[in-house]
Amino acid sequence: ETGVTQTPRHLVMGMTNKKSLKCEQHLGHNAxxxxxxxxxxxxxxxxxxxxxxxxxNNSVPSRFSxxxxxxxxxxxxxHTLQPEDSALYLCASSPGLGTDTQYFGPxxxxxxx
Amino acid sequence: AQSVAxxxxxxxxxxxxxxxxxxxxxxxxxxxxxxxxxxxxxxxQFLLKYITGDxxxxxxxxxxxxxxxxxxxxxxxKPSALVSDSALYFxxxxxxxxxxxxxxxxxTRLFVKA
Numbered sequence: 204e205t206g207v208t209q210t211p212r213h214l215v216m217g218m219t220n221k222k223s224l225k226c227e228q229h230l231g232h233n234a235x236x237x238x239x240x241x242x243x244x245x246x247x248x249x250x251x252x253x254x255x256x257x258x259x260n261n262s263v264p265s266r267f268s269x270x271x272x273x274x275x276x277x278x279x280x281x282h283t284l285q286p287e288d289s290a291l292y293l294c295a296s297s298p299g300l301g302t303d304t305q306y307f308g309p310x311x312x313x314x315x316x
Numbered sequence: 317a318q319s320v321a322x323x324x325x326x327x328x329x330x331x332x333x334x335x336x337x338x339x340x341x342x343x344x345x346x347x348x349x350x351x352x353x354x355x356x357x358x359x360x361q362f363l364l365k366y367i368t369g370d371x372x373x374x375x376x377x378x379x380x381x382x383x384x385x386x387x388x389x390x391x392x393x394k395p396s397a398l399v400s401d402s403a404l405y406f407x408x409x410x411x412x413x414x415x416x417x418x419x420x421x422x423x424t425r426l427f428v429k430a
Contacts, residue, residue, distance in 0.1 A: 307361070
């Protein structure tokens with residue numbers, strides 16, 4: 204509905220698994236973002252890409268690895284996660300990096316066992 | 317450093333009554349301010365933003381917010397609440413000094429009772 208889709212919507216993984224989250228935007232935007240949303244905490248910005256180039260890596264552990272193959276797609280590769288990484292992972296896009304509004308996907312609910 | 321405070325975890329309002337969701341911010345330079353709403357099992361949805369100009373900003377679904385520079389506040393308001401307004405509301409700020417990182421508050425849950 205917002206033009207930003209995320210798959211899967213729900214993911215349960217063990218600490219030794221490797222999985223990937225996918226985000227696709229159909230809005231022709233140039234910037235894409237990954238956020239982590241945990242209960243009763245502010246949204247945490249993880250990564251920002253502009254024109255497929257990473258412009259922000261917000262002190263995120265290396266077990267999270269982003270990939271932006273083109274301006275429409277953004278991935279978050281996950282490996283050897285910890286239970287405290289369980290959260291809602293939100294993808295967003297915006298026309299640019301200035302004053303632009305961000306458009307969010309529905310999120311992937313991740314549970315790490 | 318930029319920061320956003322939403323002092324209330326939860327706001328309860330009766331349907332038809334006015335509602336206010338509070339937000340204060342701290343930023344170097346002039347702020348760009350945003351309000352987003354999140355319904356269950358959905359991503360955040362843009363409501364309104366203040367960039368410059370008139371301090372009273374009108375947004376979607378009858379919401380408005382007033383920018384108060386002296387109090388560093390950007391409270392969200394609606395004259396008459398609806399049950400369907402029940403959701404999680406996020407205030408966000410970005411500095412206009414060339415940065416692009418938007419800082420979000422922890423969110424305020426609004427309950428509107430019929």
